[in-house]
Amino acid sequence: MGEWVYSNIEKEMAVYGYDSVVKSHCRMCHGGCGVLVYTKDGRVAKIAGDPACPINHGTLCSKGIASAQLAYHPDRLTYPVRRIGPKGSGKWERISWDEALDTIAERILRYKEGFGAESIVMGYGTGRENEAVIYRFANLLGSPNVLTAGHFCYGPRIATSIITCGTNPIVDYENHPGCIMVWGNNLVISNPDCYKGEPFSVSLNKGAKLIAVDPRLTRIAARADVWLQLRPGTDTALALGMLNVIVNEGLFDRDFVENHVHGWEPFVKRVNEYPLDRVEQITWVPENKIREAARLFATTKPAAIQWGVAIEQQINCADNNRALMALMGITGNIDVPGGQVLFQSPKIRNVGYFGAHRMLPDIQSEKRLGGDRFRLGGNFAIINPKCVWDAILEEKPYPVKMLFFISSNPVMTRANAREVYRALEQVEFMAVSDFFMTPTAELADIVLPAATWLEMDYIGDFWKRHGYILPRRKVIQVGECRSDHEMLNDLAHRVGQGEHWWDNFEQALNWILEPMGITWKDFKKMDYIRGDVRYQKYKTHGFSTPTRKFELYSTLLEKWGYDPLPQYREPPESPYSTAELYKTYPYILITGARSPGFFHTENRQIPWLRELDRDPVVEIHPETAKIEGIGQGDWVVIESPRGKVRQRAKLSAGIDPRVVSAQHAWWFPEKEGPGHGWDESNINILTDNSYESCDPAMGATHVRTLLCRIYPEKKNGGNL
Ligand SMILES: Nc1nc2c(c(=O)[nH]1)N[C@H]1C(S)=C(S)[C@@H](COP(=O)(O)OP(=O)(O)OC[C@H]3O[C@@H](n4cnc5c(=O)[nH]c(N)nc54)[C@H](O)[C@@H]3O)O[C@H]1N2
Ligand SMILES: Nc1nc2c(c(=O)[nH]1)N[C@H]1C(S)=C(S)[C@@H](COP(=O)(O)OP(=O)(O)OC[C@H]3O[C@@H](n4cnc5c(=O)[nH]c(N)nc54)[C@H](O)[C@@H]3O)O[C@H]1N2
Ligand code: SF4
Ligand SMILES: [Mo]
Numbered sequence: 266m267g268e269w270v271y272s273n274i275e276k277e278m279a280v281y282g283y284d285s286v287v288k289s290h291c292r293m294c295h296g297g298c299g300v301l302v303y304t305k306d307g308r309v310a311k312i313a314g315d316p317a318c319p320i321n322h323g324t325l326c327s328k329g330i331a332s333a334q335l336a337y338h339p340d341r342l343t344y345p346v347r348r349i350g351p352k353g354s355g356k357w358e359r360i361s362w363d364e365a366l367d368t369i370a371e372r373i374l375r376y377k378e379g380f381g382a383e384s385i386v387m388g389y390g391t392g393r394e395n396e397a398v399i400y401r402f403a404n405l406l407g408s409p410n411v412l413t414a415g416h417f418c419y420g421p422r423i424a425t426s427i428i429t430c431g432t433n434p435i436v437d438y439e440n441h442p443g444c445i446m447v448w449g450n451n452l453v454i455s456n457p458d459c460y461k462g463e464p465f466s467v468s469l470n471k472g473a474k475l476i477a478v479d480p481r482l483t484r485i486a487a488r489a490d491v492w493l494q495l496r497p498g499t500d501t502a503l504a505l506g507m508l509n510v511i512v513n514e515g516l517f518d519r520d521f522v523e524n525h526v527h528g529w530e531p532f533v534k535r536v537n538e539y540p541l542d543r544v545e546q547i548t549w550v551p552e553n554k555i556r557e558a559a560r561l562f563a564t565t566k567p568a569a570i571q572w573g574v575a576i577e578q579q580i581n582c583a584d585n586n587r588a589l590m591a592l593m594g595i596t597g598n599i600d601v602p603g604g605q606v607l608f609q610s611p612k613i614r615n616v617g618y619f620g621a622h623r624m625l626p627d628i629q630s631e632k633r634l635g636g637d638r639f640r641l642g643g644n645f646a647i648i649n650p651k652c653v654w655d656a657i658l659e660e661k662p663y664p665v666k667m668l669f670f671i672s673s674n675p676v677m678t679r680a681n682a683r684e685v686y687r688a689l690e691q692v693e694f695m696a697v698s699d700f701f702m703t704p705t706a707e708l709a710d711i712v713l714p715a716a717t718w719l720e721m722d723y724i725g726d727f728w729k730r731h732g733y734i735l736p737r738r739k740v741i742q743v744g745e746c747r748s749d750h751e752m753l754n755d756l757a758h759r760v761g762q763g764e765h766w767w768d769n770f771e772q773a774l775n776w777i778l779e780p781m782g783i784t785w786k787d788f789k790k791m792d793y794i795r796g797d798v799r800y801q802k803y804k805t806h807g808f809s810t811p812t813r814k815f816e817l818y819s820t821l822l823e824k825w826g827y828d829p830l831p832q833y834r835e836p837p838e839s840p841y842s843t844a845e846l847y848k849t850y851p852y853i854l855i856t857g858a859r860s861p862g863f864f865h866t867e868n869r870q871i872p873w874l875r876e877l878d879r880d881p882v883v884e885i886h887p888e889t890a891k892i893e894g895i896g897q898g899d900w901v902v903i904e905s906p907r908g909k910v911r912q913r914a915k916l917s918a919g920i921d922p923r924v925v926s927a928q929h930a931w932w933f934p935e936k937e938g939p940g941h942g943w944d945e946s947n948i949n950i951l952t953d954n955s956y957e958s959c960d961p962a963m964g965a966t967h968v969r970t971l972l973c974r975i976y977p978e979k980k981n982g983g984n985l
Contacts, residue, residue, distance in 0.1 A: 274301065281305070288315055288792070290725035290737040292718035293328035293335070294864050295392050295458055297321065297726055299792075300329060302719065302740045309333040309719060309741055317792060319733065320726075324463045326456060327862050331873040335717055336743055340870060340934065341700055342714035343744025352690055352708050355939035362745060365711050366752075369669070370759035372694045373406070376666045382407035383632045384666040386653055390414050390673035391865065392458075394723060395749040399671055400620035400646070402753045405762045409625060409633035410665070414678070415647040416639070417965035419458055421577045424645040424963065425586035428821045431809025433730045434593060434605030436569040438464035442603045444474040444565035446558070448589060449500065450573025451483050455859040457573065459731040465571065474565050476558045478503065479575075480855060481884065481926055482919025491558045497855045497924060498836040498970035499548040501581045504588035505833065506544030507559035508536040511595065516563035518597025525803055526594060527810075528818020528829070535830040547833065549921070563596050567603035575969055578857070580958060582965035583641055584831040587819070591831065594815045600801050607803075608732035609796040614777045616728045621765070622646060632663075638956065639964030640825040649964030650679045651954045654688035671698040671749050672715065674705045674866040677930050680954035680966040681907065682947050698749055703866065704932055704943035714746045721748035722770075722785065724777060732796040736789050827962050836970035837958035840923075843972065850905060850972035852889070856948045857929040857968060870934040881912040881931040881946040885975065886922040890914060893976055900978040903927055905951035905971055911978055912946050925975055929968075 274286050283303040291298045291312075299318020303311040312332055316323030335341075345365035350356030360368075376384045387403045389396060391414050403411045413420070426433040436442065445468065453462035469475060469488065477486035478493045478500070486492045495503050511517050512533055522529055541552040548555075562568050570593055576585035598604035630636075635652035636643030656665040668689070679685050689695060689708040697709040706712045718737060725737040747755075750770045757766040767773045774785040781794070788794070807813030811820045823829040835842040839853070860882075862874035869875055883903055885895065895901055895914045902909050903925070912927055920926060929949065933942040944950055952968045959966055 277303070281310075283310060287738050287740050289740060290718070290735045291325070291329040291332065292394055292725065292737065293332055294326075294456055296394060296718070297456070297461060297729070298325055298329055299735060300325065304740065307741070309336060318735070319793065320735070321461050321463055324461075327874060327877065328864060328868065331862075331868070331871050332717065332719060334871045334873060335700065335868070336719050336741065338701075338870060340702075341743065341746075342702065342712060343746060345711065345713050345745070347711050348709065353939045355707065357712070362747070365713060366756050366759055368711060369696050370756060372667055373760050376694075377406065380664055380666055381632070382629060383410055384664055386410040386412055386665050386668050388412040388668060388670040388673050388675070390675070390678055391418060392728060393672045393749070394725065394728060395672060396728065397616040397619040398750050398753045400622065401765075402757055402762070404621040404625040405757070405765055406760065407626065407629045409630045409636070409646070410648060410653070411646060412648055412650055412653050415645070416642050416649050416959075416963060417578045417582065417968065418574050419577075420642065420645060420647045421582050421586050421960075421963045421965060422572065424641055424647070425583055426590060427645075428641075428810065428816065428819050429587065429590045430594070430599060430607065430815050432607050434590075434599055435459050435608055435731050436571055437567075437603050437606045438468050440567070440603035441468045441471050442473050442567050442569040444476070444562055444568035445469070445571055446476040446478065446562050446568065447485050447489075447571045448478040448573065449575030450571050451479070451485060451859060452571060452573070453484055454861050455573070459729045460571070474561055476562060480921060480924050481858065482917070486919075491554060491561060493550045493554055493558055494921060496547070496549040496921075497853055498579045498581065498839065498967070499833070500576050500579070500585045501588050501831055502539060502544050502547040502833040503550060503555065504585070504592060505536055505539035505831065506541050506548070506555050507562070508588065508591055508595070509539050509541065509544070510556050510559035511563045511592075512536050514560070516560065517595040521597045521599075521815075522595055525808070525815050527812040527814035527816045527820070532591070532817040532830060535832070539833070562592065566597075567601050568596060568598050569593070569603070569605050577965055578969045579965065579967050580834050580837055580960050580970070582960035583962045584833070588831040591817050594817065599815065600803060602800055606800065608730055608798070610730075610732060611734055611794045611796045612780050613724075613727075613734065614780060619777060634662075635964055639959070639962060641822065641827070641962035642964040644825070647964070649956075649959060649966070650675070650685070651681070651956065654684050657688040657692045666693045668692050668695045669697075670695070670705060671753075674699075674703045674930075676705050676708070676943055677703075677866045677932055677947055677949065680949055680952035680968055682944065682949040682952075683908065684954065698752060701870065701934065704940055707939040713752060714744060716743070716746040716748040720746055721750070722774065722789070723748070723750065724774060724788070727777070732798065733793050735793040736791065738789060822962065825962070837967060838953070838970065838972045846906065846972055850974050852973050852975060853924045854903065854905065854951070854971040854973040855924060855926045855969045856952065856971075858884075858926055860928065863930065866930040866932060869932065881928045882915045883912040883928070883975070884915050884917045884920050884926040886920050887916045887918060888922045889925070890916050895975070895977050901975055902978050903948070903951065903973050903975050905973045907953060908950040910944070910946050910948060910950050925973065
């Protein structure tokens, strides 16, 4: 393979006059794909997939290919700025890095002294491979408050798998599962976390059976042997129904159940509370389909569940995860080739260690916002965003004085966006690090210009659980942009953390790699390193849980005061739990299905990517459209009890007529004015963040199970 790549590269270089080709590691999404970056006259001229990379085998998505349009975008921030007018005025002046970091450091020290380190909240959104440095900085500062998307994204999968079996089980596509159950996930579009759509598609082409659990007829659902079109938010009931079939028909793995699980009897009692007639009523999925899927999953070996974020953005977040883990476990698919493997990382200092979690004193960790309310989240250093907004707006339980967002756009991406906006307007001091002046950055006091993946050296996939690490190599420098790693390393020295940091970030990379006896310079010459691959490790070591077993019955959840077994709760807003409201808001609203070119709020200004989707789109069934007088492509108003926004209608027979699916994260960089239309189509104006509506253990907000009404914009006089 390697030879093929290089002979072609030489030909291409000669024909097109490229001056170099750098092997690197894309991070336009959660990252992962190996790339070849071609340069000409010192600039990136082309990006191609690296066929020798074990993650993507030469394939790339549209975002990876368009990376240079991000790096060289004319609107990019290329130097630090300070706001000189009122918040949102759009008036900024250029300052030096020294002045920017000195100002931020001075505020940090001032608030720590006056209000305690907990009054400073560090924040990021989804994973950008900077989370380990952010946690390190916060923990050493003594702040237990790092606001991430972890309450309703990926954090729940990690937290629940750690308490159930010690780590996150990853689908082993390299050994081709015989059956794949894709649950609330659309990986051929989203390529999320540890996964890429390509190896999944290869396993399908090799003949894997496919079950899809999704309220929409996605491309994956269209290829499925069984498609379960469930009512949004009823996943736990569906999984318990499938478990009921597997338990009562004796389709489980007896050896695994007898020797390796904890809590079988109470578990069986619980699944018996979910007979299929009850489950059909809750989920809207016909009994026979549930049975067919359960049998197919349990009797095809090996089998795996490809789970996605949809199961997490609900009141049943933790229990959805736990019920799906029970399905993986009792069918004997944990840690077997082609099943779900508890992969081991290479022997380096891992993200948890780098994040210095152990260095946060207990007395500070006890102050974590919402830690006593959402105890599963709190125990994994994850906080619910509303706790931060309340601490700013009402100073409860103590005042938060400073926010430092490093790669997040919370006015677009967190529930109840108007409350988020108010909190950001009110907070005493806010710093942001980003590529662009986003609606969130517009409310900051200081904005720092961040480097893209093309502008940094780093150990790619360091945080993932698939067992690989790959070098990301710096190719270019744009303006004064700096990586978040270098920026925080520098800031740490200014707030008295110097002894725990390095003279430059290359030394940090050396420190991470040190246990393997190599340096960054050695690693830079390598393609990748993979941890040891061994299966069924539990047979000799047990699972890394309090009982050393696979905990169907969670002893930790019990200790923290929760039901130790998965159970179904009706969504906080639904045709059944809020029947009165349903009369006025007669559709179930799901939000956030991904589109290929965007990454949440990102890329709306990238020409190749905006061309793929010009406008925000809401999917509705043609019958619903007819009832509401909506035509294909019309601008429509979507309204919930909390507000309304506009998107364009896309009619699709692949969605239940009672459900509508709206896109999230839409703003319009091309619009004049500091807000750039942040509240016109932002679906999080409609979402709910009340504590009662969140998952009680994890603190996840239910951005996928709302009620709404929908009507043509013109009926409303054209104004919102
Ligand atoms: N209604 C609804 N809301 C949702 C979702 C949904 O499905 N429905 N999904 C949720 C999920 S799963 C998530 S994870 C969150 C994501 O929430 P966020 O992470 O807040 O979303 P992004 O738009 O990706 O914001 C990232 C910002 O960081 C910048 N950025 C990107 N890379 C870097 C970097 O390396 N360094 C720095 N300093 N800046 C960088 C980008 O320009 C962008 O402005 O959104 C959530 N919001
Ligand atoms: N291009 C692109 N890629 C991305 C992102 C992006 O914004 N754009 N975001 C990244 C991030 S942070 C994340 S978390 C991942 C998420 O990636 P995925 O996990 O693939 O999530 P989604 O595409 O949001 O949703 C998956 C499916 O869940 C379905 N769904 C909605 N409600 C429910 C429900 O109640 N139950 C079930 N079973 N299914 C439901 C939707 O119809 C959708 O098809 O993608 C990552 N990758
Ligand atoms: S899937 Fe992610 S890592 Fe791969 S090319 Fe696309 S953006 Fe880059
Ligand atoms: Mo996410």
